[in-house]
Amino acid sequence: MSNCIIAQSGGPTAVINSSVVGLLNANKELKTFEKVYGGLNGIEGILNRNIIDLSSVSENEIDNFRFTPSSGLGSCRYKLKDLDSCSEEYESLIEILREYDITSFFYVGGNDSMDTIAKLSRYAKQNDIGISFIGIPKTIDNDLKFTDHTPGFGSAAKFIGTTALETYLDASVYINNGIFILETMGRDTGWLAASACIAKLDGKPIADFIYLPEAAFDKIKFLNDVRQRFEEQNKVYIIVSEGIRDKDGRFISEFDCVSQDKFGHVQLGGVSEYLRRIILDAGFTTRVKALQLGVLQRCAMHCASDTDLTEAYNAGKMALQYASQGESGKMVSINRLSNEPYEVNYPLVNAEDVANNVKYFPIEWINKEGNFVTPEACSYFEPLIKDSPNLAFERNLPKYKVFNQ
Amino acid sequence: MSNCIIAQSGGPTAVINSSVVGLLNANKELKTFEKVYGGLNGIEGILNRNIIDLSSVSENEIDNFRFTPSSGLGSCRYKLKDLDSCSEEYESLIEILREYDITSFFYVGGNDSMDTIAKLSRYAKQNDIGISFIGIPKTIDNDLKFTDHTPGFGSAAKFIGTTALETYLDASVYINNGIFILETMGRDTGWLAASACIAKLDGKPIADFIYLPEAAFDKIKFLNDVRQRFEEQNKVYIIVSEGIRDKDGRFISEFDCVSQDKFGHVQLGGVSEYLRRIILDAGFTTRVKALQLGVLQRCAMHCASDTDLTEAYNAGKMALQYASQGESGKMVSINRLSNEPYEVNYPLVNAEDVANNVKYFPIEWINKEGNFVTPEACSYFEPLIKDSPNLAFERNLPKYKVFNQ
Incomplete structure (x- = not known):
């Protein structure tokens, strides 16, 4: 009986370790592999033989x-070189996997990790190496194609929704309230910011406006919208994705948030800080707060x-099951069969297709004004945040x- | 049978509404007052007769x-003028309370609210007005004297401890990690930052260093400490109070964090941003992250x-019980009778004494180096975060x- 290895790559999420334990426990039941190894710090650590035996860890610790x-298991941001230009890394890795008698390699990650899975699988097929390579999706950004959503996103959305509700209450206690801006992650896509509609x-949604990278940001319209809402209700609650950009595709955070401190350092204040300053500049209120959720949204x-x-x-x-069926070069996806009752299954998709694609927030789920999302978006998000561990x-x-x- | 009124003042906390419900439910049991009114937006709202009948709200909504x-109930930052200079507000307020047949006034708040309680109680005694004024403590800052701690602090500490643990894990995933700085509130006292020791x-505590306003901050020592720890372990996790200051008492955030944006606005970047920049300037790593918990710590x-x-x-x-015994001009305090098992009672203290004092984090609970807290501090904090609602x-x-x- 041979062994397998699992490793993690890219930015962390709240649930990435659950995928490791799911595989480990499935192997305890199915006994597909003798040992399940954990590669520490992804490919980078495996290339340094930084490998532990997860099968021998106590059940309590695994829980x-x-x-x-x-x-x-640690992570890395390591992209394999193209096979054409350099095969050394591939050879080293295969040598190490053989040393440990490993016949299946599992990688939990996003686009880059799926690129790794696709490349290794191709290399193995071309060279008749009997090792399978399977990807397990992970990213809070929810921007992988060919999957309804990604593990990690639902927990981030739950944290964003919960803290949006709580900071909204915090921002609403006085007779004269102001404007509150909550900034979420999401450099390229608006899924995280949009999820605040829950x-x-x-x-009634607490957010007055939600701004996404998928809708071109117009400063004049923004200020008019905020001013009008402020005059109507004496407070405005705004959600913004860090990645919003203007009609020419330039990041708002790049060309406008830059200031210099007294040492001459360039500061990137974040897009919420930029919005805070242009509201102050417009002069209709002096009470404007901005808060970046930062890494909290991916580790809470x-x-x-x-x-x-x-x-x-x-x-x-x-x-694990797909590996035992001889699959390779694929990623496990999540397919939503039904919304009410919520039901999914887990078909395989090509890792290569996922690697070279980005799933944007659907334009048809953004309102005409470009400053909020539709009820369809809310229905999409709601099942993903169910129940607490x-x-x-x-x-x-x-x-x-x-x-x- | 007469009525009573309760109102809230100052910055919000996670638990300030629980005090209102405690009083309301006690009155349902003891029937001390016919009605419990809620004053919306504190004194400011009451002066505008912004008053609701809490006794008639459904049990479900109260839960x-x-x-x-x-x-x-909304809040305000409204300080009564000194009686000597202006008695009009006092007269207006008493007139409104009489209109509603109110004989007890409860104010949930911090120092300023206790100042209001002391002034109103004095005015009532001097003018033979049969209305009692009782304060209920509230502040996440934990800086009220004559009470072991304040409601609101334990929940803030629990959120800070939890997110410190989670962001530490997030900041530790790569082979080459960097420096992470978590900034807590606490303009004048270090209780919130210190609580991260839990x-x-x-x-083993995850924090390498904790910086408090009560220990003079020395930039040279700070950089030496951080550099040395970074060389030893390849990552450093720092907790800092927004209110740290130098040996001359000048806020670090005031004299060093100021930069100007392109509109000429002065920006207060926060002290964590300042520390991030001086570490970058020192040049021993380029990986430095700073995160301000902001209002999350008081509303989570x-x-x-x-x-x-x-x-x-x-x-x-x-x-409520103390009011029924005819007390006035006092604040309910929390007195820790025992740490293990944790036990408290709730004696009265003079509102005036609380109003004009600040309880600093004890110097003897700060280590000699001025960059961490002692195990005694940890024992003080631990019982305050017990159990989840x-x-x-x-x-x-x-x-x-x-x-x-």
């Missing part, structure tokens, strides 16, 4: 690891979606376990 | 209100401490109810 945010009070396990955790777990489990606690904080410390 | 963050992984009910919620509730309940959900986000919309 904590399953509900630990961020990449508990935050409602008495059935304490506010994770159990649906997301379960799907990440199942994607890992399915990857039952976390283990230690001294009243979540008990987390990682392997890369 | 949701209890677990809703931020000031659900965040531990495998029993989804991560609240149940101990904190219960104590806020009990403080409201005790306020059982929140009601609606469409998988917390169901919140406020009265000031």
Whole structure:
């Protein structure tokens, strides 16, 4: 009986470790492989033989690891060179995998990781190497094509929705309120910012405006919209994606947020800080707050979606099953069969197709004004944030376990 | 049978509404007052007769209100003028209270609210007005004297500890990590930043350094400390209070963080942004991230401490009992009777003493180097974050109810 290895790559999410545990537990049941190895720090660590035996870790530790945010096997941002230009890395990697008697390689990641899976699978096929390469999707950005959504996104959306609701309440306590701007991640796509439409009070969305990279940002229209809403209701709550851009495709955060400190450093203040300043400049209020959620939105396990955790777990489990069927060069996707009741399955798609594509937020889910999303978007998001995990606690904080410390 | 009124003032917390519900429910049991009125937007709203009858609100709505963050009756930052200079406001207020047949006035707030309670109580005594004035403490800053701690602080500490743990994991995934700086609130005192010492992984605090306003900040020592730790372990995790200052008492955020944008606006980048820039300037790493928790730390009910919620509730309940005993000009305090098992009671203290004092983080709980806290501090914090509330959900986000919309 041979072994397999699983590793993580790219930016962390709250649920990336659940995919590892899903695969590990499926192997305990199916006994497809003798050992499940964990590659620390992705391809980069594996090339340094930084490999641990996950099969021998205690069940208790694995249970904590399953509900630990961020990449508990460590990560990397390492892209394999093109095979035509350099085959050395490929040879080194295959040599190491053979050394450990590994016949299946699983990579949990986004576009770049799927590129790695596609390249390695092609190399193995061309050289008659009996190792299969399977990708497991992961990204809070939700921008992978050929999958309804990505593990990691639902938990980020739940955190964004929850904190939008809470900061809206915080921003609404005075007789004279001001303007609050919440900035989400999403450099290229608006999925994260759009997900804030799920935050409602008495059935009504708390956000007045939502700005996405997919709708060209117009400063004049923005200021008119905000001023008018402020005059009507004495407060305005705005959600903005870090990646909004103007009609010529230039990032707002690049060409306008730059200022210099006294040392001459160029500062990127973030797009919310830029919007804060142009509102102040317009002069209709002096009360403007901006808040960047930053990395909190990708690591807040304490506010994770159990649906997301379960799907990440199942994607890992399915990857093992597909490997045992001899598949390679594929990614496990999530396919939404039904919205109510919410139901999904996990078909395979080509890793190469995923690697070279970006899934944008649908234009038809953005209102005509370009400053909010439609009810269809809200229906898409709502099932993804269902239920909360039952976390283990230690001294009243979540008990987390990682392997890369 | 006469009536009473309760109102909220100052910055919001996660648990300020629990104090209102504690008082309301105590009155349902004890029937001290016929009606419990809610003053919307504190003194400012009451002076505009912005008053609702909380006794007639459904139990279901009150239950949701209890677990809703931020000031659900609205707030104000309104300080009564000194009686000597102007008695008009006092007369107007008493007239309105008499109109509603109110004989007890409860104010949930911090120093300024206790100043209001002291002034109104004095005015009532001097003029033989049979209305009692009782304060209920509230502030995430934990800087009120004559109370072991303040309602609101435990939940803020729990959120800070939880997110410190999670962002630490997020900042530790690569082979080459960098420096992460988490900025908490606390303009004058270090309680919030210090509370991050409770965040531990495998029993060891995740923070390398904690900087508080109570320990003079030295830029040269800071850079030496961070550089040395970075060379040892390839990553450094720093907690900093927004209010740190140098040996001459000047705020670091005031004299060094200022830069100007292209419109000439002065920007206060926050102290974490300043630290990020001086580390970059020192040149030993290019990977430095700074994150301000901002208002999240005072409104994150989804991560609240149940101990904190219960104590806020009990403080409201005790306020009603003390009023029925004829007390006035006092604040309900929290007195820690025992740490293990954790036990408190709620004695009265003079509102005036609280109003004119600030409780600093104890110097003896700061290490000699001025860059961390002692185990005694950790023991003080740990009981305050116990247990999580059982929140009601609606469409998988917390169901919140406020009265000031």
